[in-house]
Amino acid sequence: MLSLHAPIVETRTLLWQNEADCQAFAQTLAARPAVRNANISLHGPLGAGKTSLVRHLLRALGVTGRIKSPTYAVVEPHQVGDLLISHFDFYRFNDPREWLDAGFRDLYAQPGLKLAEWPEKAAGMLPPADLDIHLQPLEGDARQVTLQAGSPLGMNLLP
Numbered sequence: 547m548l549s550l551h552a553p554i555v556e557t558r559t560l561l562w563q564n565e566a567d568c569q570a571f572a573q574t575l576a577a578r579p580a581v582r583n584a585n586i587s588l589h590g591p592l593g594a595g596k597t598s599l600v601r602h603l604l605r606a607l608g609v610t611g612r613i614k615s616p617t618y619a620v621v622e623p624h625q626v627g628d629l630l631i632s633h634f635d636f637y638r639f640n641d642p643r644e645w646l647d648a649g650f651r652d653l654y655a656q657p658g659l660k661l662a663e664w665p666e667k668a669a670g671m672l673p674p675a676d677l678d679i680h681l682q683p684l685e686g687d688a689r690q691v692t693l694q695a696g697s698p699l700g701m702n703l704l705p
Contacts, residue, residue, distance in 0.1 A: 558704055560691040561684075568595060568689070571705070572602030580702035581607075582629055583657055585673060587665040590681035595689055596663045599679070600633055603661070607631065616663075620648060630658030636667035644668070676700035 562568050575581055588596040601613050608626040616622040616635040624631040632653050654660060654673055665672050677700040680692040695701040 556695045556701055556704060558693045560693065560705070562689040562691055564687045565598065568599055569602045569606075571691070572599060573606045574705055575703060576603055576606030578703055580676075580699050581659060583659065584676045584699060584703060585654070585660045585662075586677045586679060586703075587662045587672070587675035588679050588681065589665070591683070594681035594683050596679075596681060597635075599681070600661050600663070604631065604633070607659075621650070621653065630656060632658060632660050634660065634662040635664060636662065637664040639664075639667040677703045 560567075560571070562571065588599065590596055597615050604613050604624060607629065609624045609631070613624075614622055616633050620635060620638070622633045624633065634650070650668075650671075662668070662672060662675070665675070674696050676695070676697045678692075678694040678696060680694070682690040682692070684690055693704055695704055
């Protein structure tokens with residue numbers, strides 16, 4: 547008999563006072579073995595720090611050289627040793643079906659870390675995230691960060 551369970555969800559809220567807090571979080575996340583096969587979605591308005599967080603995370607994982615935003619290319623691949631990383635930015639999608647047309651189902655089926663900015667633009671097409679990161683700008687450089695684990699793997703990513 548098939549048993550359906552509600553997604554595992556645990557939420558944590560953090561306050562980052564500045565860019566150094568973002569970088570420290572990225573280093574903590576990079577140190578967790580579960581990140582190697584995680585599906586992480588990043589949410590927040592323009593300028594919230596989604597791409598900055600990804601850059602800090604990629605640096606902490608060992609990516610060298612220029613780290614481009616995938617805003618125009620939609621996906622930027624990276625590889626560090628045997629770790630495959632796909633950084634997606636769906637901001638320019640007008641229809642979630644563009645995700646299927648672009649062949650991203652195959653990329654998501656491969657092992658490795660998937661980082662998706664603007665996942666709501668591909669709503670209904672993306673597999674459920676292991677970890678949703680919601681960034682909300684506050685005064686100055688501060689950010690309220692809400693982490694929501696949606697799987698056992700995601701729970702292993704929480705600080």
